[in-house]
Amino acid sequence: MSATDEEIYELVRQESGDCLQRMETNLLALESGSAAGEEMDAILRDAHSIKGSSAMVGWQEVATLASAIEDRMEQARERGAFPMEFADPLLRAVDILARGLHGESGIAAPLVAELAGLGSRTNGEAAQPASDERPSAEQRPPATSTIGAAATVRIPAAKVDRMLDVVGETVLYHRRLEHELGSTLDGGQHSSVLDMGERLLDGLQDSVVQMRTLPLSTITARFPRAIRDLAAQEGKETEMTISGAETQLDRVILDGISETIVHVLRNAVAHGIETPEQRESVGKPRAGRIELHAEQRGGMVAIAITDDGRGVSPELLARAEQSGSLVDILAETGFSTAEEVSDAAGRGVGLDAVKLHVESLSGSLDVRSKPGRGTEVTLLLPVTLALMQVLLFEWDGHPFALPMSSVGRVVAVTDTTSLGGRSSLDIEGEAIPLSDLGELIGAGSQTPAKHLPAIILESPARRLAVACDELRGEEEVVIKGLGALLAGVPGYLGAAILGDGRIALVLDPTHLLKAPMKAIGFDRPPQAPESRPTQVLVVDDQFSARELQRSILETAGYRVHVARDGREALRQIGESADIDLVLTDVQMPEMDGFELLEAIRADKQHGSLPVVVVTTLGDEQSRRRGAEAGADAYVVKQEFDQQALLETIDRLVGM
Amino acid sequence: MSGVCVRICVAREHYALPVEQVLEVAEPGDLTPVPGSPAEIVGVRNLRGQVVPVISLAALLGLPNEEPKRIVVAELGARRAGLAVESVLDVGELPASSEPTESPYLSGAALIDGTLVGLLDVDAILSPQGSLEASP
Numbered sequence: 100m101s102a103t104d105e106e107i108y109e110l111v112r113q114e115s116g117d118c119l120q121r122m123e124t125n126l127l128a129l130e131s132g133s134a135a136g137e138e139m140d141a142i143l144r145d146a147h148s149i150k151g152s153s154a155m156v157g158w159q160e161v162a163t164l165a166s167a168i169e170d171r172m173e174q175a176r177e178r179g180a181f182p183m184e185f186a187d188p189l190l191r192a193v194d195i196l197a198r199g200l201h202g203e204s205g206i207a208a209p210l211v212a213e214l215a216g217l218g219s220r221t222n223g224e225a226a227q228p229a230s231d232e233r234p235s236a237e238q239r240p241p242a243t244s245t246i247g248a249a250a251t252v253r254i255p256a257a258k259v260d261r262m263l264d265v266v267g268e269t270v271l272y273h274r275r276l277e278h279e280l281g282s283t284l285d286g287g288q289h290s291s292v293l294d295m296g297e298r299l300l301d302g303l304q305d306s307v308v309q310m311r312t313l314p315l316s317t318i319t320a321r322f323p324r325a326i327r328d329l330a331a332q333e334g335k336e337t338e339m340t341i342s343g344a345e346t347q348l349d350r351v352i353l354d355g356i357s358e359t360i361v362h363v364l365r366n367a368v369a370h371g372i373e374t375p376e377q378r379e380s381v382g383k384p385r386a387g388r389i390e391l392h393a394e395q396r397g398g399m400v401a402i403a404i405t406d407d408g409r410g411v412s413p414e415l416l417a418r419a420e421q422s423g424s425l426v427d428i429l430a431e432t433g434f435s436t437a438e439e440v441s442d443a444a445g446r447g448v449g450l451d452a453v454k455l456h457v458e459s460l461s462g463s464l465d466v467r468s469k470p471g472r473g474t475e476v477t478l479l480l481p482v483t484l485a486l487m488q489v490l491l492f493e494w495d496g497h498p499f500a501l502p503m504s505s506v507g508r509v510v511a512v513t514d515t516t517s518l519g520g521r522s523s524l525d526i527e528g529e530a531i532p533l534s535d536l537g538e539l540i541g542a543g544s545q546t547p548a549k550h551l552p553a554i555i556l557e558s559p560a561r562r563l564a565v566a567c568d569e570l571r572g573e574e575e576v577v578i579k580g581l582g583a584l585l586a587g588v589p590g591y592l593g594a595a596i597l598g599d600g601r602i603a604l605v606l607d608p609t610h611l612l613k614a615p616m617k618a619i620g621f622d623r624p625p626q627a628p629e630s631r632p633t634q635v636l637v638v639d640d641q642f643s644a645r646e647l648q649r650s651i652l653e654t655a656g657y658r659v660h661v662a663r664d665g666r667e668a669l670r671q672i673g674e675s676a677d678i679d680l681v682l683t684d685v686q687m688p689e690m691d692g693f694e695l696l697e698a699i700r701a702d703k704q705h706g707s708l709p710v711v712v713v714t715t716l717g718d719e720q721s722r723r724r725g726a727e728a729g730a731d732a733y734v735v736k737q738e739f740d741q742q743a744l745l746e747t748i749d750r751l752v753g754m
Numbered sequence: 755m756s757g758v759c760v761r762i763c764v765a766r767e768h769y770a771l772p773v774e775q776v777l778e779v780a781e782p783g784d785l786t787p788v789p790g791s792p793a794e795i796v797g798v799r800n801l802r803g804q805v806v807p808v809i810s811l812a813a814l815l816g817l818p819n820e821e822p823k824r825i826v827v828a829e830l831g832a833r834r835a836g837l838a839v840e841s842v843l844d845v846g847e848l849p850a851s852s853e854p855t856e857s858p859y860l861s862g863a864a865l866i867d868g869t870l871v872g873l874l875d876v877d878a879i880l881s882p883q884g885s886l887e888a889s890p
Contacts, residue, residue, distance in 0.1 A: 268803050271803065497786055497787065498786075537789065540789045540790045541789065541790040579804075579805045580805075581788070581798065581805060581807070582805070582806070582807055582833070582834070582835075583833055583880075583882050584795065584807045584809070584833075584835055584880065584882050585788060585791055585795065585798070585807055585882075586882060587882055588788060588790050588791045588792075589790065590789075590790055591788070593805075594786075594798060594805045596800050596803060596805070600784070600800055601784055601786065601800070602784075602786040602798050602799070602800050602805060603786075604786065604788060604798075
C-alpha cells in the first residue's frame with residue numbers, strides 16, 4: 100500500500116463526509132416537511148458523489164448502499180413528493196455510510212435490503228438480493244501507511260495557510276511602505292532597497308503557495324485501473340492515457356476535484372464509449388480511448404477528458420447551438436445522455452454536480468462533442484485559491500477587481516451599435532453586449548460617459564463588455580472572504596486589501612456573465628471596418644498599458660496584436676509575416692525591450708521591421724542604448740501623447 | 755441579565771452591549787460599499803488587514819439615518835462586524851433589564867436615571883438571516 104493510496108482514501112473520506120453532513124441536514128428538512136424538490140435533488144447528488152468515489156477506490160459496500168439511497172431518492176423525485184416512511188431508514192443509512200467510510204465492513208447489507216424492500220412496497224419491484232455484501236479485505240480502508248522519503252515533512256494545511264496569510268499581510272505592508280516612501284522621498288536611492296525587499300517577498304510568497312500545491316498525479320494514479328474495472332463491468336473495453344499529471348494544483352482544489360473527475364470519467368465509460376461490437380460495426384477499434392490531459396495556462400490549470408465514443412446526439416447539439424451552451428443543456432438536473440440508467444453513472448446528475456463544483460472554485464466547465472466521434476470535457480481551474488491575478492478598476496468611486504482568468508481584453512467605448520434596445524460593442528466583427536456594472540450586481544445603473552473603458556469578460560459560452568470609470572491595472576492579490584453577514588450577497592468572490600489600504604471587492608465573473616442585461620444609455624451607428632489594416636504588435640508586461648495602447652491604435656484603424664514580453668513577441672513575429680511594426684516596452688520579464696530589439700535586428704527575415712520603444716525610462720543613457728540597438732523611434736511614457744505616437748507610427752508605416 | 759456594558763448613542767436613543775462582546779471602538783474610516791447587500795450594511799472596512807462588514811445600527815433598528823461618527827467593533831465567536839453609531843457614552847454596570855421589547859435585535863431594556871436603554875442582542879445582529887430578513 101503506497102502513501103498515494105492512503106492520501107486518496109483520506110480525500111474520499113473527507114469529501115464523502117461533507118456529502119453525508121449535507122444529506123443529513125436535507126433529510127431532516129424533508130422529514131420536518133419544510134423542504135421540497137431542491138433538497139431531494141441535493142441528496143440525490145450527494146449519494147451519487149459518494150457512490151462514484153467509493154466505487155473508484157474499491158469500497159464496494161459503501162457504493163452499494165449509496166446506490167440504494169439513490170434509488171429511493173430517484174423514486175421520490177419521480178413521484179414529486181418525499182414519502183415520510185423513507186426518512187428514518189435513509190437517516191440510518193447515512194450513519195452506516197459514515198461508519199463504512201471509516202473502515203467498518205459487513206454492516207450495510209441489512210439496510211440495502213430494507214431500502215430495496217421500501218422500493219418494492221411502493222413500486223411493486225422485487226427486492227434486490229444482497230449477496231455481494233461479503234466483507235473483504237479489499238473494501239476496508241487501510242489504517243495508516245509509512246512514508247518512504249525521509250526528506251519529506253508533513254505539515255498540517257492550516258499551518259501553511261496561516262503562513263500564507265502572514266506573508267500576504269507582509270506584502271501589503273511592503274506596498275504601503277513603498278507608497279508612503281514614494282510620496283515623501285524622491286526616487287532613485289531607496290528604490291533599489293525596496294525593489295530587493297519586494298523581490299524577496301515575492302519569492303517567499305511563491306514558495307508558500309507552492310507548499311500548498313501538489314501534483315495532479317496524487318489523485319490520477321488510480322484512475323486507469325479503476326476505469327478498466329468499470330469498463331469490464333459494463334462489458335466494454337477501454338484504454339486510458341494520462342498526460343500532464345505533474346501539473347501542480349492547490350491542495351484545497353485537489354481535495355474536491357478527484358470526485359468531480361471521477362464523475363466525468365464514469366460518464367465517458369458509461370455513456371460515451373460503445374460496446375466493442377458497436378464500435379467494430381462503425382469501423383472503430385474495439386477498445387475505446389479515454390484521455391486525461393492536464394496543463395497550466397497562465398494562472399489556470401486545464402484538465403481535459405476526451406473519449407472517442409458516440410458523442411452527444413445531433414438533436415442535443417442543435418439545441419445547444421440555439422441556447423449557446425452545451426454544458427448548460429447537459430447539466431440540467433434529471434437529464435441524461437444515456438437511454439437507460441446503468442449502475443455506473445447513470446442518471447444525469449453527474450454533470451450538474453461537476454459544473455456546480457467547478458464554478459464554486461471560480462473555475463469553468465466546457466463540453467465539446469461530435470456525434471459519433473466523441474466528447475471532450477474541460478475543467479478550467481485556478482492554480483490556487485488564495486492568490487489571484489486580478490484587473491483592478493474604479494466604478495462609482497470605489498475600486499473593484501476581476502480575476503484576470505476571465506478578462507479577455509480591455510477596449511475604449513467609442514462606438515456602440517444597438518439591437519432591440521440593447522447596446523453592443525463591435526469587437527473584430529463580433530457584437531458583444533455592453534452592460535453597466537451596477538445593473539449586473541443589482542445596484543442600479545449610472546449613465547456612462549463616453550470614451551470610458553470597457554472590460555471584455557469571457558467564458559466558453561459567452562462574452563460580455565462591462566463599462567467602468569477607470570482602469571487601475573493588473574495586480575496579484577490575497578483574496579479574503581466577506582464573512583458570514585455578506586455571504587448571501589451574490590456576485591462576489593471576496594475582497595482584497597490594496598496597497599493604499601482601501602478594499603477592492605473581487606467580482607465573480609460567473610455571476611456577471613449570467614446576469615440579465617439591459618441596454619445602457621447611449622448609442623451611435625457602427626463604423627465601417629477598415630480594409631487591410633496595418634498590423635502592429637504591442638509588447639508590454641503590464642496589462643493596462645498594453646490595453647491602453649491597443650485601444651488607441653485600434654481607434655486609429657490599426658489591427659493590433661499583443662505580447663507580454665520579448666520572447667512571446669519574437670515567437671509571434673516568427674509565426675506571422677503580417678506584422679508591420681512593433682511597439683515595445685523596455686522593462687519586462689524574460690526578455691526586455693532592448694534584447695527584443697537586438698534579436699529583431701539580428702534576424703535575417705525581419706531585421707528591417709520598424710520598432711518603436713515606449714518606456715518610462717527618460718534618461719539619456721537609455722535613449723542612447725535604444726538608438727544603438729536600432730530603435731526607429733523612442734517614446735517616453737511620461738510624455739505619452741496619443742497624437743505624437745500615432746504620428747510617429749504613421750511616419751514609419753504610412754497608413 | 756446584568757453586567758458591565760458599553761453604552762452607545764444612536765439617533766439620540768441609548769443602547770448598550772456587553773463589554774466582552776466589544777473588540778474595540780474605531781473611527782468610521784474608509785468604507786467600501788458592497789452593492790447588492792442588505793440596506794443596513796453600509797460597507798466593508800479594513801481593520802488592520804481584516805475585511806470587516808459595518809452595520810448601521812440606526813437602519814437596523816428602524817431609526818432615522820445619520821452619518822456614523824464611531825464604529826463599535828462587536829465580536830462573537832468567529833463572527834465580527836462594526837456597528838456604526840453616533841457616539842460611545844460610557845462603560846459601566848447595567849441593572850437587569852426589566853422592560854420587554856419587540857425588536858428582534860434587543861434582548862430587553864432597562865431604565866437608568868429616567869432614560870430607557872436598549873440592550874443589544876449581538877448574536878441576532880451578527881446573524882446573516884437577521885440582516886437579510888430586514889432587507890427589502
